[in-house]
Amino acid sequence: MDYIMETVGLRKSYKGNVVVNDVNIHVPKGAIYGFVGPNGAGKSTVMKMILNLIQPEAGEVQLFGEKVTDQSYEVFKRVGSIIENPYFYEKMTARQNLELHCDYMGFPNKERIDEVLQMVDLQNVEGKQIRHYSLGMKQRLAIARAILAKPEFLILDEPINALDPEGIREMRNLFQRLNQEDGTTIFISSHILSEVDLIADTIGIIQHGNLLAELPIEEIHKHQTEYISLQVDDVAHAATLLEQMGITNFSILDKEFIRIYDSNISGKVLSKALIESGVGLESLGRKQDTLEDYFFQLTEEGK
Numbered sequence: 001m002d003y004i005m006e007t008v009g010l011r012k013s014y015k016g017n018v019v020v021n022d023v024n025i026h027v028p029k030g031a032i033y034g035f036v037g038p039n040g041a042g043k044s045t046v047m048k049m050i051l052n053l054i055q056p057e058a059g060e061v062q063l064f065g066e067k068v069t070d071q072s073y074e075v076f077k078r079v080g081s082i083i084e085n086p087y088f089y090e091k092m093t094a095r096q097n098l099e100l101h102c103d104y105m106g107f108p109n110k111e112r113i114d115e116v117l118q119m120v121d122l123q124n125v126e127g128k129q130i131r132h133y134s135l136g137m138k139q140r141l142a143i144a145r146a147i148l149a150k151p152e153f154l155i156l157d158e159p160i161n162a163l164d165p166e167g168i169r170e171m172r173n174l175f176q177r178l179n180q181e182d183g184t185t186i187f188i189s190s191h192i193l194s195e196v197d198l199i200a201d202t203i204g205i206i207q208h209g210n211l212l213a214e215l216p217i218e219e220i221h222k223h224q225t226e227y228i229s230l231q232v233d234d235v236a237h238a239a240t241l242l243e244q245m246g247i248t249n250f251s252i253l254d255k256e257f258i259r260i261y262d263s264n265i266s267g268k269v270l271s272k273a274l275i276e277s278g279v280g281l282e283s284l285g286r287k288q289d290t291l292e293d294y295f296f297q298l299t300e301e302g303k
């Protein structure tokens with residue numbers, strides 16, 4: 001397989017605490033790779049090592065098949081990124097900030113600035129100083145800057161956390177367009193698992209600095225099961241009733257929720273039986289496992 005980016009045995013400690021432990025990531029060319037993990041799992045630290053902003057204690061990063069070193073200037077011209085809180089010159093306008101970035105990257109095509117401002121829908125406020133920008137506007141500008149020099153590889157650390165639902169949808173469409181039309185490979189971290197589920201084709205899950213899983217999202221979807229989710233006021237009573245009805249393939253999640261892993265059962269029959277036997281039924285719905293379920297399953301095991 002052709003990988004745009006690989007990490008080999010990547011490791012980092014802070015004051016004796018290992019925060020990234022022997023991490024081997026493989027980002028296929030053309031992929032949208034969702035990098036997910038709980039707070040403090042080590043995502044930003046990995047991303048900073050990929051970008052050579054901090055040095056690994058052991059292991060290495062390979063970008064476009066080359067080992068990243070302090071001399072890797074040319075390779076980084078092919079990469080766009082957002083890491084943690086993006087810094088802008090606050091007294092300059094969006095356009096001026098992007099002009100500076102063009103100069104910094106040695107990217108001559110200033111017409112591209114209009115293009116990217118339009119892509120992130122900032123064209124009408126490009127003349128405003130950044131200090132008057134909202135958090136969401138700054139996030140859009142950070143995305144504009146990351147894609148300005150037409151990178152082949154985009155590294156996005158939490159690029160949508162300050163956006164409203166409309167903004168999230170617009171940026172999702174933008175990332176998909178860049179991926180499909182320009183062939184941009186994208187490595188994206190996000191806490192919004194439902195979003196990652198929508199956009200990523202490959203998933204990496206990290207916890208306590210360990211990469212727990214790396215797999216195509218299809219693999220997760222393939223094993224997803226449909227189930228009926230019941231919310232009741234008395235799970236013990238409801239469980240007894242289910243058994244009396246011959247339903248045994250279920251699990252009690254907590255004080256309120258039961259999952260029945262047999263989606264052939266009629267919801268109507270079920271709700272009637274529960275109500276008739278005096279169980280208070282708050283809700284009944286058919287659901288499917290999501291990336292979120294898979295994530296919690298893995299990270300709970302990791303604990």
Ligand SMILES: Nc1ncnc2c1ncn2[C@@H]1O[C@H](COP(=O)(O)OP(=O)(O)OP(=O)(O)O)[C@@H](O)[C@H]1O
Nearest residue numbers: 014015019037038039040041042043044045046191
């Ligand atoms: N400069 C530093 N000095 C000391 N500890 C650090 C430093 N940077 C990160 N850490 C620690 O390393 C661990 C991983 O942090 P990191 O920011 O990579 O996690 P993350 O997965 O990006 O978290 P989040 O989702 O909350 O942004 C955390 O325990 C953090 O406290």
